[in-house]
Amino acid sequence: MATPRIDVSIEHRGEPATATKRHPNTCPGCGSHYRDDELEGSLGVCPQCGHHFPLRARARIAHLADAGSFVEEAADVRSDDPLGFFDLRPYAERLAEAELSTGLGEAVVIGQASLDGHPCELAVMDFAFMGGSMGSAVGEKFCRACESAVEREVPLISVTASGGARMQEGILSLMQLPKTVCAVEDLHDAGIPMFTVMAHPTTAGVLASFASLGDVTVAEPGALIAFTGPRVVQQTTREKLPEDFGLAESNLRFGHVDAILPRSELRPFLARLLRLFGRNGA
Amino acid sequence: MATPRIDVSIEHRGEPATATKRHPNTCPGCGSHYRDDELEGSLGVCPQCGHHFPLRARARIAHLADAGSFVEEAADVRSDDPLGFFDLRPYAERLAEAELSTGLGEAVVIGQASLDGHPCELAVMDFAFMGGSMGSAVGEKFCRACESAVEREVPLISVTASGGARMQEGILSLMQLPKTVCAVEDLHDAGIPMFTVMAHPTTAGVLASFASLGDVTVAEPGALIAFTGPRVVQQTTREKLPEDFGLAESNLRFGHVDAILPRSELRPFLARLLRLFGRNGA
Amino acid sequence: MAREDEHRLRERLGKLTSLPLLRGARVSGEIKRLQRQLERIEARPSDEKIWRSVELARHQDRPYTLDYVQFLLEDWVELHGDRGRADDAAIVAGLGRLDGRTVALIGHQKGRDARERVQRQFGMAYPEGYHKAIRVMEIAGRHGFPLVCLVDTPGAYPGVVAEQHGQGGAIARSQAAMARLEVPTVACVIGEGGSGGAVALALADRVLMQEHSIYSVISPEGCAAILWRDGAEKQKAAAAFKPDAAHCLELGVVDGVVPEPPGGAHTDPGEAARLLREAVVDSLDDLEALSGEELRRRRREKFRAMGVYAVNA
Amino acid sequence: MAREDEHRLRERLGKLTSLPLLRGARVSGEIKRLQRQLERIEARPSDEKIWRSVELARHQDRPYTLDYVQFLLEDWVELHGDRGRADDAAIVAGLGRLDGRTVALIGHQKGRDARERVQRQFGMAYPEGYHKAIRVMEIAGRHGFPLVCLVDTPGAYPGVVAEQHGQGGAIARSQAAMARLEVPTVACVIGEGGSGGAVALALADRVLMQEHSIYSVISPEGCAAILWRDGAEKQKAAAAFKPDAAHCLELGVVDGVVPEPPGGAHTDPGEAARLLREAVVDSLDDLEALSGEELRRRRREKFRAMGVYAVNA
Numbered sequence A, B: 001m002a003t004p005r006i007d008v009s010i011e012h013r014g015e016p017a018t019a020t021k022r023h024p025n026t027c028p029g030c031g032s033h034y035r036d037d038e039l040e041g042s043l044g045v046c047p048q049c050g051h052h053f054p055l056r057a058r059a060r061i062a063h064l065a066d067a068g069s070f071v072e073e074a075a076d077v078r079s080d081d082p083l084g085f086f087d088l089r090p091y092a093e094r095l096a097e098a099e100l101s102t103g104l105g106e107a108v109v110i111g112q113a114s115l116d117g118h119p120c121e122l123a124v125m126d127f128a129f130m131g132g133s134m135g136s137a138v139g140e141k142f143c144r145a146c147e148s149a150v151e152r153e154v155p156l157i158s159v160t161a162s163g164g165a166r167m168q169e170g171i172l173s174l175m176q177l178p179k180t181v182c183a184v185e186d187l188h189d190a191g192i193p194m195f196t197v198m199a200h201p202t203t204a205g206v207l208a209s210f211a212s213l214g215d216v217t218v219a220e221p222g223a224l225i226a227f228t229g230p231r232v233v234q235q236t237t238r239e240k241l242p243e244d245f246g247l248a249e250s251n252l253r254f255g256h257v258d259a260i261l262p263r264s265e266l267r268p269f270l271a272r273l274l275r276l277f278g279r280n281g282a
Numbered sequence C, D: 001m002a003r004e005d006e007h008r009l010r011e012r013l014g015k016l017t018s019l020p021l022l023r024g025a026r027v028s029g030e031i032k033r034l035q036r037q038l039e040r041i042e043a044r045p046s047d048e049k050i051w052r053s054v055e056l057a058r059h060q061d062r063p064y065t066l067d068y069v070q071f072l073l074e075d076w077v078e079l080h081g082d083r084g085r086a087d088d089a090a091i092v093a094g095l096g097r098l099d100g101r102t103v104a105l106i107g108h109q110k111g112r113d114a115r116e117r118v119q120r121q122f123g124m125a126y127p128e129g130y131h132k133a134i135r136v137m138e139i140a141g142r143h144g145f146p147l148v149c150l151v152d153t154p155g156a157y158p159g160v161v162a163e164q165h166g167q168g169g170a171i172a173r174s175q176a177a178m179a180r181l182e183v184p185t186v187a188c189v190i191g192e193g194g195s196g197g198a199v200a201l202a203l204a205d206r207v208l209m210q211e212h213s214i215y216s217v218i219s220p221e222g223c224a225a226i227l228w229r230d231g232a233e234k235q236k237a238a239a240a241f242k243p244d245a246a247h248c249l250e251l252g253v254v255d256g257v258v259p260e261p262p263g264g265a266h267t268d269p270g271e272a273a274r275l276l277r278e279a280v281v282d283s284l285d286d287l288e289a290l291s292g293e294e295l296r297r298r299r300r301e302k303f304r305a306m307g308v309y310a311v312n313a
């Protein structure tokens, strides 16, 4: 075995480099194709086979938050380019493009909301923004969400979708792991609950920090949840991977998540948790 | 698989029911035979093959404690017979016989001592007294050792050798598990260290309570350390047992003990721990 | 014998008013319950009655933990996994609302049919099961949820892998976690309270037993095999080590006996659940008057005092 | 470039006197050390110098954790096992005496020869390794022993079983355990500080780097493969993400750089150990002036402040 040196990477389950590009609205489970409004109407779940398409942050918030209740916070926090990073293209250009194509300032959206009447804080990641990678701005916004939850004494609901750390910020992206861990520990110390929803994919740096520290952790069906993704494991160890390597279902079996919930059951489940963890059971 | 119902039992590794009775001074490792004084001179370790014969509590204390330093405590605590237990013979008779044959009041001896000049508390079990089984008196004496250590702010060194709970005291023997666990938790809360030496055998109730909760845990070579012994596992599950099932060496490999130490290295090792855990490193 | 027994129980009743845990208004209800128990228990159980409890405790139709969850709790959310290796189905754990308060509930879970029995290892947990329990205890501690444990296991799983994964240490650490909690804790044996596997979930402020449950250091079969060298002497063994609720109460090992419907809990699970709920809620009401620190101190003191020994003059 | 760099360091030096961790007599020593560093670092490292550090950090003769233990500690006692499944040899942990005080020491451990490399998985830990670390952190916390971590790993083990056993969660929980400690903690990167596997042991009050160690979110090869789609562009990648000590210091990610003997630590392990010892002891001396609660609060604040982002007007 050669010494493997990779353990954080952005990769995508079921998307081998050689595969022909699939239309984003074509179901990888059954091949059905949908119009945008059809997928919106089904919360991004394939009516034929139940495949869960990625859900954008705004759509997720619209689904989870009571109508009109969401008040975004820290929208002005954006990524900087502390290393002047330049690979095949400058980081600054990648950021601008991500902002343009997603309409988001960063890969996470945070804010106050209520869910079924229960006040809470939301921190929702968006894989469409540079693969949901965690740089300084994502770390900062997640910490602010924790602080807002502590200040208002409301639970934090965190929805993760991330390929890992944002390499373009070098070591500073790695520092978002301890940074967010410290924020969650402050949350714990204040007695504020955190519920984590792991969407596809929740990997690498995000899994190795705040995503793993919730009081209750649920996953979406078929989500890849792994510190090291299947491609890197395969390449570095030459191991034969199990069929369901790193998938939510495997994570449930191995004891890493509390439940796998189809998207339609997520909201009532969270409402139940909010009732249970409410002050005085209220 | 039939429903197994046994999970605490007194049994002895390498001593099948059908085996011809070996003389206690004949080495089960290499067949050498020794006079009593020869074994005493070698700390009960076979000079030929290194097999560790059981060491009686008094001999263990004489080895560990600085000469003349041991002051026994709670020697007056004896077993009672709360259930009027009678199997093939009355419990009271078994107790009297054990006392006669061992010269001990119970299966554990506790007291104050110093080791290499460091004051400490000792709690040393003796397998010769009814298989080192833990009844109310053993539990009480262990708790008193914890309290003496807390009161005098000295570390507790516990040497275990036990086939498990003392069935003849029924449910009261099971209650010695939570009882001793509570005593160790008080010890932890007081910042008093506990070092555990697991001699052959350390099993069942003792392993499932105070023996597993030390700050540092070492085992003697070849000691059986298991909650359920090999015979019961074999009988109830029909599993093929690994060669070294439950032995100290297997426990080290599976992460349950910090080290395996030949008897000759035990005293300097404990002295080192006493230096390390001493107040202000003294 | 009936006289002697009544005397013992009346003595217990007499002590009750001075028990530090039971104060004010609650005491009268507590006394009433004990008096009802007193009335039921007319005589120290005969050897036959003890064996009947062994059979009822293991009855295949007896309600299991998840059956009681249905009756006891609203908003039940089962939590899964030890965050390390597995989700052991022999122990279930979760959160729910009991009489208006959120509680954490942990219990052994046997299987109802052949497939489920295998899946849940006949209610015999691996270390992974106890690690899951410890994880949920920590959630309870962090958020101030009272903990309710339902005990129903022949014992911890006696297998090679269970040993390799540290069965003894896991049971010890589960007890230690309960000894550390600063929330009210109530455990009830609802079937078989088998040995270390059972006590791992029973280091509680209040330990209850259902009327026909058993709590023992070893199974009757195991005890007979070792001490009588004949597993068939199991009834004799049970009579000797007395795993029944009345004797456990008499020995001060449990704090109360929860009545069952006549004929056993399986004859009317709804009524059995109602009686269990009443006992658990009463206990929690009592305990919630105390601070976390005080609960912990008294819990440890209670177990510290357990056992019967002599002091040689 | 040299000018600019010197300016940055001088600015850091200027701030130093007001840093709350460094007070009284200790400050002067601290400043002297930074000044020495300032003298050493004449210019921002060139791309070639960065690559030289990558090579030295991975040099096969570089001292590993257990080599430093020999030089640093008296009365070393290695502790083994996670109490659940395994003793992961890729992480070593234990207790020893450093300059008169008992400390807990935890570090990644690479193998020196082929056999040992395999046995220690090239210093890449499984979740079991992090569980062992957490266990020893808890001992340190319980007994007030300062914690010293030596970081030297290409990263956490990227294997099927490691994933099944919860690699991500283990790394998160190891950091969380460090965030909770109320004892002084010092971490030093002594070779490769690779990604999550490294930071799991580096959430410390003081984080140091040896002069020729590297600390990075991904390996140069991995970064090149992903961003340049060509692993051979590793030098270009390293130049871009700057894993060297000088840049980490500049970015505020580490609190100090520990000088190495000229030519790298492997040329004179004894001298490298002496320099490491001096830095660790100085850090502990500073930290021991603070209460446990204060240490924890400041530790979290320090990491809370890490990162560079913009705020849109």
Ligand SMILES: [Zn+2]
Pocket: A027, A028, A029, A030, A031, A032, A046, A047, A048, A049, A050, A051
């Ligand atoms: Zn489909």
Ligand SMILES: [Zn+2]
Pocket: B027, B028, B029, B030, B031, B032, B046, B047, B048, B049, B050, B051
């Ligand atoms: Zn021999």
